[in-house]
Amino acid sequence: MKKKIIAAIIAVILIALVPLFVLKNAEFGGADDAAGTMVEEVNSEYTPWETPILEKILGREIPSEVESLFFCIQTGIGVGIIAFIMGRLVERKKWTK
């Protein structure tokens, strides 16, 4: 079982990283631009009628470093909760044996 799990984790890492090394010219654009561009293409008269709330407050686009900070916070919150609960569960099993 342990071997299978390790193999699965390696597979996940490979699927995630191989495109990065194989596709040398790709942009890996992170912005949500593509769908927006497509909207213009299929419905040329449409203009977005609202901008994200934080951008409205700031009056400009969120600086990309700050955006990555928020993404890290999101990941951090999630990982923290999972690690805390998993740790508790592992210890519990150890002590109830």
Add this chain to the structure above:
Amino acid sequence: MSKKKLVLRIISVFAVFLSITPTASAMHIMEGYLPAGYCIAWGILCIPFFFYGLKSIKEKLNAHRNLITLLAMSGAFIFVISSLKIPSVTGSCSHMTGTGLGAILFGATSVSILGLIVLLFQAILLAHGGLTTLGANTFSMAIAGPFVCYRIYKLLSRLNVNKKTSIFIAACLGDLFTYCITALQLAIAHHADTGFLNAFSKFLIIFAPTQIPLAIIEGIITVIIIIGLENYAAPELKEIGYLREAK
């Protein structure tokens, strides 16, 4: 020998994908990109699911107080998984949904609440998705995806498919379906110049190929975390009814 062949084959598949699909990123519908009427309509469509979701969470927590750990875990799982933007074979990035775990453990309606929290966080702080498109994004990520996931999981368990296989397939297809719904939502609102079907296929081409490898990753991760829970959280899984048939 055969491994080399496999690598070659994988690389050629990448090349094919690269040549036919435009560089794109697949995510939630951006702020302001749906007309107001559609925003309201999708929002209203979500409300009954929130209602049943809250009710079902309440009932489960009232019956077994300690299930809160599993619920927190499912929510945290969505937080982590949906924050990771991963490069895909199409030369663009997308992220997974992570809703499969919650759907399999708690049922689809409960996940609508968990997904809503995540989407609110992203819409307010990350300018990712949006408050006006919250209804539409919630419907695709936190309702439609989990429902498909849950149904497929139940169907496969009834057909006596191996548990891990059915979790993998269910989480995978739930993730993919989320983005098919996003494409559908965009096409319903935006098809003035090209007609509905044409627009739908265009949006689908942006979303689906990028999402396929990520859906596979999501399937694998969901299986791994469920194996972990089976090992360490057996009492909770029994209370929730997940481990009833197993053993």
